Amino acid sequence: MMKILVVDDEQDIRSLFEQHFRKEIRKGEMDFVFAFSGEEAMDYINSGENEAVLILSDINMPGMSGLELLHNIREKYATPPPVVMMITAYGDAYNYHMAMENGANDFLTKPLDFGSLKLKLNALIL
Amino acid sequence: MSLSIAPFLITLSLSDRLRKQSKSRKLPHWEKFYRNTFFVSLFLLVTDIVVKDNGIMPWIWILYLGFLLVMSQQEKEFRTMRMFLLAFVPYAVVSFVSTFSEGLLPDFYNAYESYFKSGESIAIIWWVAMLFSMNRQDKIAEKERIKRLREDEINRAIAIRKVELEGLVAERTAELTRQKEELEETLSELKNTQSQLIQSEKMASLGELTAGIAHEIQNPLNFVNNFSEVSNELLVEMEEEMEQGNVEEVRGIITDLKSNLEKINHHGKRADSIVKGMLLHSRAGSGQKEPTDINALADEYLRLAYHGLRAKDKSFNSAYRTELDPAIGKVNVVPQDLGRVILNLLTNAFYVVSEKKKREGAGYEPEVVVKTEKREASLLITVSDNGDGIPSKILDKIFQPFFTTKPAGKGTGLGLSMCYEIVTQGHGGELKVETEEGRGSVFTILLPIETPTKA
Numbered sequence: 001m002m003k004i005l006v007v008d009d010e011q012d013i014r015s016l017f018e019q020h021f022r023k024e025i026r027k028g029e030m031d032f033v034f035a036f037s038g039e040e041a042m043d044y045i046n047s048g049e050n051e052a053v054l055i056l057s058d059i060n061m062p063g064m065s066g067l068e069l070l071h072n073i074r075e076k077y078a079t080p081p082p083v084v085m086m087i088t089a090y091g092d093a094y095n096y097h098m099a100m101e102n103g104a105n106d107f108l109t110k111p112l113d114f115g116s117l118k119l120k121l122n123a124l125i126l
Numbered sequence: 127m128s129l130s131i132a133p134f135l136i137t138l139s140l141s142d143r144l145r146k147q148s149k150s151r152k153l154p155h156w157e158k159f160y161r162n163t164f165f166v167s168l169f170l171l172v173t174d175i176v177v178k179d180n181g182i183m184p185w186i187w188i189l190y191l192g193f194l195l196v197m198s199q200q201e202k203e204f205r206t207m208r209m210f211l212l213a214f215v216p217y218a219v220v221s222f223v224s225t226f227s228e229g230l231l232p233d234f235y236n237a238y239e240s241y242f243k244s245g246e247s248i249a250i251i252w253w254v255a256m257l258f259s260m261n262r263q264d265k266i267a268e269k270e271r272i273k274r275l276r277e278d279e280i281n282r283a284i285a286i287r288k289v290e291l292e293g294l295v296a297e298r299t300a301e302l303t304r305q306k307e308e309l310e311e312t313l314s315e316l317k318n319t320q321s322q323l324i325q326s327e328k329m330a331s332l333g334e335l336t337a338g339i340a341h342e343i344q345n346p347l348n349f350v351n352n353f354s355e356v357s358n359e360l361l362v363e364m365e366e367e368m369e370q371g372n373v374e375e376v377r378g379i380i381t382d383l384k385s386n387l388e389k390i391n392h393h394g395k396r397a398d399s400i401v402k403g404m405l406l407h408s409r410a411g412s413g414q415k416e417p418t419d420i421n422a423l424a425d426e427y428l429r430l431a432y433h434g435l436r437a438k439d440k441s442f443n444s445a446y447r448t449e450l451d452p453a454i455g456k457v458n459v460v461p462q463d464l465g466r467v468i469l470n471l472l473t474n475a476f477y478v479v480s481e482k483k484k485r486e487g488a489g490y491e492p493e494v495v496v497k498t499e500k501r502e503a504s505l506l507i508t509v510s511d512n513g514d515g516i517p518s519k520i521l522d523k524i525f526q527p528f529f530t531t532k533p534a535g536k537g538t539g540l541g542l543s544m545c546y547e548i549v550t551q552g553h554g555g556e557l558k559v560e561t562e563e564g565r566g567s568v569f570t571i572l573l574p575i576e577t578p579t580k581a
Binding site for chain 2: 010012015016019020022023060062063065068089090110111112114
């Protein structure tokens, strides 16, 4: 089972993920954990229950941004490195460049295409 | 002999005085008359000397003196000269009594001759003394007259100068009127420019936020799209579950669908209110107060400001939070105006924290807080930041128009002055600032609460 941490300041993202991945959750293939800010995500990771192998993070959040979160994760958790995918509404060169420089594994833009995301996640499971 | 000299001198001086008086009072016929009496006196003296003591001459002198005195009373103008005439009356009386007694009662006259003589002498002394005192008075009067003449001259000069000055004043007035008209024209031009500036300031602040607004609209639209997509998928799944007869699952999916529809509605409304807010913001305000949800307004503009700056400067980031007092509800304000004030305070706050972040880096965590609070008859909206604060030497200037600390081209310096005007004049409230150098600033909007009349 793959544990996935979703970080976004929009609360409604939770039901979207839960509904899109209904089957996967029910089958026990995926387990989603949600954090609504970079700080909350860091707390979760620091709490030691860090089983998340995949982190999906929004970039634009008040407080600790997705890029800062990525930077912190890469700095502190070198082994085993979790897969981190960045999501942003601003699919501009600067954000893409910054995300890649900080070691993001993928870069997704909003609105999220859940179909292709599902394919990417399934590819990771296999 | 002495007798005829005295009446001669007395009548002569009387004629002379009256002639002078006539002249100064511009009475030519009296002047002529008294010039003639002068010669009469002279003629009488010569006659007296030639005829020598015949007893008639004293009578003639007395009659003549009486005649002069009576004549002097004919002219109204001379009646004011009673004092002057008093100098002659004693002599006239004494010499009349003396002459009368000498001619008709010689015994009586001889018995009291010394009294008559001394009476005559006293009357002459009296006359001389009066003459001196009159001369002195005349001199004073003459001085007075000269003084009055000079005053008249001065008054005339003043009158001329006055006319000149009036001309000058009229000229100046015309010039001032022209200048006033020019100034009024300039003022109305300036007012036009000001309203244009206000409008362009509004549009500029909106323009700065365009990207943020786009993001704010895109975000709910994404949710609308995502939730409708996932609902479609759920319907397919529901059909599958129904075929398999999993009633529990179907119920679960129905609950999800219901909540999805609510979310679609919620996000649709959110996008709607943002577009409306944007239109409201850009409109050249009708200035009408209307019941407004202050908390929603503050929250919306906080997001707009944050995302606006975020979209403009990719490296910008700041924590923000709201502490909204639910007791506020709806308050009568001009929403687009108050929105601009909040927006302006917020963009300033975000600007200062981002400048500080650029300078101080990782050690500093920028934060902007919007707080609302209901007091008894007023409402507080505070915007606080943990930036650098405002140096005390410029603190009293920040609400002045065209004052800005931003680099040239970055700020018009109109933002806070407009905020101040909107809050104080538009809403009868107060806009205050508390600041601590290096620690941050707190801007407080204090509004008197006008509860909506509408139920």
